[in-house]
Amino acid sequence: MDPAHVPISHDRTDWSAKREDAQALKFKVTERTDRGFAGWWGKEKEESISNFLRFEAPCNLQNNREIVDEKTGEKNYFSGLFLCRPSGQGKSMLIVRFGTSKRSPVAKLFPEWYFHQNASKVFEQDMGFLSSQNEILMKAKVPTKELYINLKSSDTWVAEYRKWMDKVGHGMPYYFGHNTISLPQEPAVVEHAPAGLVASISASLPAKGGIGSMHAPNLANRYFRHVIHCKECSGVVKAFETWKKALAAIALVSTTLAILATGRQWKALLLVSTALCLSGYYFCTSAISLNTTNFIRTHRRL
Numbered sequence: 001m002d003p004a005h006v007p008i009s010h011d012r013t014d015w016s017a018k019r020e021d022a023q024a025l026k027f028k029v030t031e032r033t034d035r036g037f038a039g040w041w042g043k044e045k046e047e048s049i050s051n052f053l054r055f056e057a058p059c060n061l062q063n064n065r066e067i068v069d070e071k072t073g074e075k076n077y078f079s080g081l082f083l084c085r086p087s088g089q090g091k092s093m094l095i096v097r098f099g100t101s102k103r104s105p106v107a108k109l110f111p112e113w114y115f116h117q118n119a120s121k122v123f124e125q126d127m128g129f130l131s132s133q134n135e136i137l138m139k140a141k142v143p144t145k146e147l148y149i150n151l152k153s154s155d156t157w158v159a160e161y162r163k164w165m166d167k168v169g170h171g172m173p174y175y176f177g178h179n180t181i182s183l184p185q186e187p188a189v190v191e192h193a194p195a196g197l198v199a200s201i202s203a204s205l206p207a208k209g210g211i212g213s214m215h216a217p218n219l220a221n222r223y224f225r226h227v228i229h230c231k232e233c234s235g236v237v238k239a240f241e242t243w244k245k246a247l248a249a250i251a252l253v254s255t256t257l258a259i260l261a262t263g264r265q266w267k268a269l270l271l272v273s274t275a276l277c278l279s280g281y282y283f284c285t286s287a288i289s290l291n292t293t294n295f296i297r298t299h300r301r302l
Contacts, residue, residue, distance in 0.1 A: 001161060003041060003051070004154035009180045010124050014118060015104075027156035034168055036060075044153070053157060057168070059084035076102040089174075089184055090134055094123070117291050120222050124295040128222070137176050145178050179302045205251055223292040237291050245282035251277035 004025055011019040024057045028049060030053070036056040042049035068075050085094040106283075107115075140147055150159040162178035169175035174184040182198040189250040207266045251274045258270035 001053070001055065001157045003061045003157070009129070010122055013122055013125065013213070024153035025156075027152070029156065030143075031159065032160070032164075037164060039156075039159075039160075041156070043246075053156075076100065089187075090131070106210065111236075111290060113233050116226065116230060116233050117222075119224055124222065125297075128297065132137040141181065141183060142178055143181050167240050221294050229294055233291055237288055240287045240291075244281055244288070247281045249278045249282065251281065 004022075006017050006020040007019055010017040022249070024044040025041055026044050026049060027039060027041045031036060031038040031054075034057075036054070037149070038052070038054040039052050040049040041053060050068075050069075051063060052065075053061070053063045056063050061084075063080045065078045067073060067078060078100045079098070081097045081099075084092040088095050102189045136147065137144075145162075150156075159178060164174070165172075165177035166179050169177050169180065169182055174182050194286050227237060254270045254274040254277060258274065261267045261270060
């Protein structure tokens with residue numbers, strides 16, 4: 001819903017977001033109803049507005065983009081569908097689907113788990129400032145127009161969403177609109193213990209959602225949020241764990257034999273074998289970390 005943040009927050013996380021591409025955007029709202037809103041948006045420098053966004057209640061957001069090949073004139077389409085299911089104060093379940101009419105040949109070379117970890121990284125980059133924003137809203141207890149200025153060149157959809165909240169928020173347990181608010185009757189920690197406990201842990205400075213790893217249950221980290229539920233990713237993690245243990249054992253045996261060997265050639269060969277096994281061990285460790293460790297911005301790391 002906030003396309004302006006993508007080049008900055010997700011700089012080089014995927015193959016399209018680049019910080020130097022951050023620029024003013026143009027928007028055209030074509031529909032406003034009690035069900036939501038819709039319209040077109042694109043970069044100010046581009047002649048056409050190639051993205052169509054639609055938000056529908058209760059929380060269904062879809063963005064369709066038309067991509068025209070400058071050389072051939074061929075049109076391709078990319079779609080993102082976001083379904084959000086609230087599960088308590090300060091937390092929700094997000095279901096995301098992406099689709100394209102033509103996939104890049106380079107993308108076909110990468111395994112599925114690579115795209116899963118990359119998508120997780122994108123969501124984790126957002127998790128920090130979203131939880132911080134929620135903290136500010138709960139503390140300030142004022143409509144959003146009193147907290148920040150919505151720029152027409154970047155924040156149109158954010159403003160439309162808050163204004164939509166003004167219209168329909170009276171039917172919700174609580175909401176923060178552009179001009180009005182309705183606060184929850186009870187704080188999250190009273191309403192639902194996990195929401196308060198996990199949210200407070202995951203939002204604790206300096207690392208939001210970055211504690212727990214694979215060994216301490218924390219629903220905000222990647223391993224317990226995604227990997228254990230995903231057959232592809234859990235299988236890859238188990239495979240790398242197996243290879244890691246095997247390579248460590250082979251490296252130990254090879255090192256022992258190198259110590260016992262009398263010939264220089266055998267010593268050299270065994271030590272090279274040890275080095276290769278340790279390199280493989282490091283690769284497996286890095287791959288496991290890539291799949292299970294939350295992204296934490298450098299300035300927020302412990």
